[in-house]
Amino acid sequence: MATRNRKCYIISDSCCDLPHSLYESLDIGLMQFSYTMNDIEHFDDLYATSTPHQFYERLRKGETAQTAQIPYAHILEVFEQAALEPLPTVFLCFTSGLSGNFESMQQACRETLEKHPDAEIYVVDTLLPSAAEGLLVWEAVRQADRGLTARELVAWAEEARYFVNAYFTLPNLETLKKGGRVPDIAALAGAKLDIKPIIAIDLAGRLTLHGAARGRKKAIKQLLQLFVDRHNPDESNVVIIASTDAPKELKQFREHILKLTEDNPPVILTCSIGPVIGAHVGPDMLAICFWGRDRREHLSLTDRIAHAVSGADSLKSRLGDF
Numbered sequence: 001m002a003t004r005n006r007k008c009y010i011i012s013d014s015c016c017d018l019p020h021s022l023y024e025s026l027d028i029g030l031m032q033f034s035y036t037m038n039d040i041e042h043f044d045d046l047y048a049t050s051t052p053h054q055f056y057e058r059l060r061k062g063e064t065a066q067t068a069q070i071p072y073a074h075i076l077e078v079f080e081q082a083a084l085e086p087l088p089t090v091f092l093c094f095t096s097g098l099s100g101n102f103e104s105m106q107q108a109c110r111e112t113l114e115k116h117p118d119a120e121i122y123v124v125d126t127l128l129p130s131a132a133e134g135l136l137v138w139e140a141v142r143q144a145d146r147g148l149t150a151r152e153l154v155a156w157a158e159e160a161r162y163f164v165n166a167y168f169t170l171p172n173l174e175t176l177k178k179g180g181r182v183p184d185i186a187a188l189a190g191a192k193l194d195i196k197p198i199i200a201i202d203l204a205g206r207l208t209l210h211g212a213a214r215g216r217k218k219a220i221k222q223l224l225q226l227f228v229d230r231h232n233p234d235e236s237n238v239v240i241i242a243s244t245d246a247p248k249e250l251k252q253f254r255e256h257i258l259k260l261t262e263d264n265p266p267v268i269l270t271c272s273i274g275p276v277i278g279a280h281v282g283p284d285m286l287a288i289c290f291w292g293r294d295r296r297e298h299l300s301l302t303d304r305i306a307h308a309v310s311g312a313d314s315l316k317s318r319l320g321d322f
Contacts, residue, residue, distance in 0.1 A: 008150035009087045010141060011078070013070065013101070015094040016134035017242060017274045020046035026141045031078060033094075033101075033276045036066045044276050052272035056245035056283040065279035069101045072108065079112040079121060088120035088150035092137055092157060096125045097205030122154045127205030130277045131242040132166035132289045138269070139236055139291075162295050165230050167210060168199050168242075168287035169219040198222050203295060220249070223288050224256055230292035233264050237291075242271040244278045244285040253286060266290070 004027050011029035032043040082089040096102035105123045126133045143156055196219035200210035213219040243250045258265055
């Protein structure tokens, strides 16, 4: 249970990819996803018992990691405990666009409330993956500390999630090719042309190709330009930058951001992407997450069409299920 003077208890999951020490300081609950390497199951504990370099070095040497949803029995166990607590509970969940875990959480919530009709439990689909989810969780804690009730926090999160802007770039398409997420010929062409994809998040919490750049430096410049164009420091001047074991580039990235924001520098949180997300994107990814423009108001025509056609380009079918 939370020890702060809040009106609700918050639980999230390890796909938020916040540093373990920071997560502990937030005084909220954690549900751990798992992954398997060499037939050995591991739990994503936000690198409390390992390091990002250890995990990504294994990927670089050719090992693969298989990810899975949180076991339903464990979800039920956590919900049962939440029902017995004196405070209402709000679960902030990894995007349903990339995982069926949210559906399991909803089912577990219904079962729990049937047994405990007086309990107050809410499940929120953040529609955000990884550090973008982490940015929402970070701010949700601040809102809870300011006195929001559970219902108010749910309403806040369901609106605030559309103001989280997140973009990342990959060194190549090789990992996505191995997972069957892009055709071999596309990955081959990208490698020959030194194409670096720029990935964003759509309104359904799915990953979408935002653009591309010739070379890593140009890709990073695009990330910085997107930040300049879309960042809104008046909402919250907290920025998360993250990588899959690219510490030198991450440090340089941070320095660039500070130069661009000399008049009003943000609080920059540096994160390492966890094994569950990292298994699908591979080493050397670089990401930026920040509060900015309402993503619902800036859709291109093609994006509007894609968003309107339910299931036409399913994220699960393209990127698999975490």
